[in-house]
Amino acid sequence: MIVRQFTCRGITSQLCPRLTEPRTWVRQDMARPSSDLAAFREVFSKAKHVAILTGAGVSAESGVPTFRGEGGFWRKWQAQDLATPGAFSQNPSRVWEFYHYRREVMLSKSPNPAHKAIADCEARLRKQGRSVTVITQNIDELHHRAGSTNVLEIHGSLFKTRCMSCGHVAVNYKSPICAALEGKGAPDPNTSDAQIPPHELPRCEQGSCNGLLRPHVVWFGETLDSDILTRVEEELDCCDLCLVVGTSSIVYPAAMFAPQVAAKGVPVAEFNMEETPATMRFRFHFHGPCGSTLPPALARHDTELIVCTFTTLLCLS
Numbered sequence: 252m253i254v255r256q257f258t259c260r261g262i263t264s265q266l267c268p269r270l271t272e273p274r275t276w277v278r279q280d281m282a283r284p285s286s287d288l289a290a291f292r293e294v295f296s297k298a299k300h301v302a303i304l305t306g307a308g309v310s311a312e313s314g315v316p317t318f319r320g321e322g323g324f325w326r327k328w329q330a331q332d333l334a335t336p337g338a339f340s341q342n343p344s345r346v347w348e349f350y351h352y353r354r355e356v357m358l359s360k361s362p363n364p365a366h367k368a369i370a371d372c373e374a375r376l377r378k379q380g381r382s383v384t385v386i387t388q389n390i391d392e393l394h395h396r397a398g399s400t401n402v403l404e405i406h407g408s409l410f411k412t413r414c415m416s417c418g419h420v421a422v423n424y425k426s427p428i429c430a431a432l433e434g435k436g437a438p439d440p441n442t443s444d445a446q447i448p449p450h451e452l453p454r455c456e457q458g459s460c461n462g463l464l465r466p467h468v469v470w471f472g473e474t475l476d477s478d479i480l481t482r483v484e485e486e487l488d489c490c491d492l493c494l495v496v497g498t499s500s501i502v503y504p505a506a507m508f509a510p511q512v513a514a515k516g517v518p519v520a521e522f523n524m525e526e527t528p529a530t531m532r533f534r535f536h537f538h539g540p541c542g543s544t545l546p547p548a549l550a551r552h553d554t555e556l557i558v559c560t561f562t563t564l565l566c567l568s
């Protein structure tokens with residue numbers, strides 16, 4: 252039931268930055284969250300259903316650009332300029348160049364220790380009859396590539412397409428995605444638009460449809476997939492431990508989900524670079540790059556924990 256109130260009125264996409272203003276929050280527990288690793292591991296060892304919310308911070312540690320914030324430009328635009336239905340209808344060639352570039356960039360990126368720790372944790376706990384569900388706003392599939400199988404991609408995927416005519420969603424790892432985009436998509440601000448005619452952009456291959464394809468991602472101003480949200484709701488209803496990794500708790504989706512889980516008394520542990528007013532509502536907070544803080548927290552046993560902690564100390568020194 253946790254997210255039903257949001258699903259009913261329709262959640263807009265990642266570009267709805269603050270669904271909950273910090274000033275409206277009521278601090279239920281003024282005690283600072285703990286950064287006691289042993290205490291977290293004690294809670295973790297007993298959890299049967301672990302929900303892990305992940306965001307841009309996890310991808311950033313793999314070098315995945317976000318095209319947002321200071322310096323985050325593709326040519327002279329940022330994501331919020333191009334990742335919109337309006338931008339696509341006005342200039343599908345430019346938007347496809349942008350996404351083609353992002354797809355190609357991902358070929359050179361790899362999962363980092365945070366992705367791997369989450370995937371290893373899922374595999375290990377599954378053998379024990381326990382579950383791990385990743386709820387991610389990232390569209391780069393790095394969780395899948397790390398080995399996670401139970402992943403809810405609430406913002407879609409760079410590697411899926413959706414037909415503008417028939418609505419068919421397809422997995423697509425072609426490189427380039429179509430011949431006309433080969434060698435296109437350069438991010439340099441002096442690069443001219445390729446101005447590819449629509450009939451040469453990616454087209455639907457379902458029967459004789461041939462409709463124009465778009466990336467199957469949630470664009471700014473669009474609503475999230477209700478089926479995915481229903482599954483998120485189910486996971487958050489049954490989880491007995493929630494991790495917030497690489498996303499601040501004032502930015503969607505953690506702003507919606509994690510505080511409500513915490514309000515039920517379920518332990519929430521945050522792993523990110525910053526504290527927010529919501530942090531005070533959580534049981535744990537581990538400050539730093541999640542590629543350093545998460546592996547020791549989710550380590551299999553004490554020997555692995557010692558190795559992870561030693562590696563973390565090396566990284567931080």
Ligand SMILES: [Zn+2]
Pocket residue numbers: 414415416417418419455456457460461462
């Ligand atoms: Zn189609």
